[in-house]
Amino acid sequence: MSPATTRHPNTSEPHVSTVKHLIMVENSPSPLPERAIYGFVLYLASQFGFFLYCLWAFVPEEWLHLIGLTYWPQKYWALAVPIYLLVALTISLVILFGVNMNNTAPLDSVDNITDMYAQAQGTNSCHKGGIPRIKDVSISEVNKMFYLSPQAIKSRN
């Protein structure tokens, strides 16, 4: 990283940092100081959330009533929600595979040969000496190239 792109997160001039934002053009997934801070905050928050969840799940109902927390979900859901989530995750994995296979074009569909974008490629004439436009090679040509011996092509032409 060039020295011009290093930025101080606690800048006293937010205007300068936004200008430097505009100079950095690419959106790369590389580590940045801000991303480290976001990650650490998320980590702390998730650990604290888990601690609170365990607290709610283990503390007996009477104690919660004594404090004043009376209208909270049944303890049944402390087990049910994680199990539901895990089962849903497993089933969605299987269903994803199935949906993929279902959406695959069958062997007798035209989608295996061509599609509307390929058919829209007209026979544009190129300028003299210019590079012709990129175009799909028809499957008949490809087959001739692969499977017919060069002598057969020459004798045909």
Added chain:
Amino acid sequence: MEDEAFTDINGKAISLDCHSHSGFCREFTVSSPKVSVGKVMVYTCCVWLLAYTVFFFTQNTAVLSSAILITLVGMMFHIHFVKVDHESLLVIGSLGIQVSSCYASGRETTTFIEMSKIKDIVINEAIYMHQIIYYLCVLLKDPAEPKAVSSVVPLFQSSKPRLNCLVKVYKSCQEILSKC
């Protein structure tokens, strides 16, 4: 004609027979292996043993008779509708092609496609379940629009030969198709 060791996409042995009736008429027949007696016996024994264990616990004789009926009906259904004995492709130059499959019970289904509708016969690769296979197919065109492919008819669907067999059939077909 000579028979190399052709196999289908799963590795089972098939045989290809190329017969040249005349200069512009050729017939290709791909034969699958016949129903093996051992497999039939194994399936029948499994189903009947299962039925006998259910009968052992429920003491209901309807289980046994229904198992016998199911095996009989299942076998008849299988050899009449499912098990293909051989598939053949008959190419007649400037007339058309005829695709027929013959089932194990003797039933035969035939389709004729006239030459004006045929754009080409090609080997295409496509995704089939979890793998990519080569298959021979007829590209059909609408006579009003000769440049566009209107539909695709795959050939040898039950036997699904591998590429060496398909290349042989393809080369032979192209010789005839290029003459007309």
